[in-house]
Amino acid sequence: GAGVSQSPSNKVTEKGKDVELRCDPISGHTALYWYRQRLGQGLEFLIYFQGNSAPDKSGLPSDRFSAERTGESVSTLTIQRTQQEDSAVYLCASSRVGSYNEQFFGPGTRLTVL
Amino acid sequence: SQQGEEDPQALSIQEGENATMNCSYKTSINNLQWYRQNSGRGLVHLILIRSNEREKHSGRLRVTLDTSKKSSSLLITASRAADTASYFCATDDNYGQNFVFGPGTRLSVLP
Numbered sequence: 001g002a003g004v005s006q007s008p009s010n011k012v013t014e015k016g017k018d019v020e021l022r023c024d025p026i027s028g029h030t031a032l033y034w035y036r037q038r039l040g041q042g043l044e045f046l047i048y049f050q051g052n053s054a055p056d057k058s059g060l061p062s063d064r065f066s067a068e069r070t071g072e073s074v075s076t077l078t079i080q081r082t083q084q085e086d087s088a089v090y091l092c093a094s095s096r097v098g099s100y101n102e103q104f105f106g107p108g109t110r111l112t113v114l
Numbered sequence: 115s116q117q118g119e120e121d122p123q124a125l126s127i128q129e130g131e132n133a134t135m136n137c138s139y140k141t142s143i144n145n146l147q148w149y150r151q152n153s154g155r156g157l158v159h160l161i162l163i164r165s166n167e168r169e170k171h172s173g174r175l176r177v178t179l180d181t182s183k184k185s186s187s188l189l190i191t192a193s194r195a196a197d198t199a200s201y202f203c204a205t206d207d208n209y210g211q212n213f214v215f216g217p218g219t220r221l222s223v224l225p
Contacts, residue, residue, distance in 0.1 A: 035215070043215035043217070093157070103147075104159070
């Protein structure tokens with residue numbers, strides 16, 4: 001594919017349920033990032049994968065959040081026992097490794113927790 | 115508090131005018147990037163400036179970086195209605211990690 005894709009584009013869930021969000025990075029991009037964007041706010045870094053290195057999880061807001069990445073391909077972000085404050089757009093980005101780090105963003109998944 | 119903070123938070127100008135947005139940050143950076151986000155869409159990368167660069171141009175965009183003041187500015191010349199969007203600056207640390215985005219500047223270009 002030409003760009004980063006994410007699924008689903010929209011997800012409505014009930015408080016307390018688990019959700020899984022998917023990201024397909026651009027082929028050949030070894031770095032993958034997850035961000036959260038609450039309504040009217042800037043992006044909040046969540047987690048960063050780089051090749052086979054241990055991911056940088058420093059941005060995950062709580063232990064209800066986790067993410068996995070299979071090799072240098074698909075990543076899933078899982079939110080357990082969702083809360084209303086988890087409602088946001090979750091953006092995924094990928095980039096090549098190098099000094100430029102230009103990130104290419106997917107369209108995002110809009111999560112609404114009722 | 116956030117590493118990258120843009121100001122103003124909102125800017126409204128007439129088509130044809132120039133728009134200037136500023137970004138300040140707190141710690142040492144590797145790169146600073148500017149992104150645009152149209153309403154309901156994903157982010158689009160505009161321009162990247164390295165910490166050892168002072169100015170970069172791309173079309174109608176001009177970005178400056180002052181590492182002594184820990185600030186950057188994005189100038190859009192001869193603005194168009196299609197430039198209406200939110201603009202974010204993002205910084206990464208000296209290891210090229212820990213990307214932090216500011217809250218953005220909402221630019222409205224009126225026809």
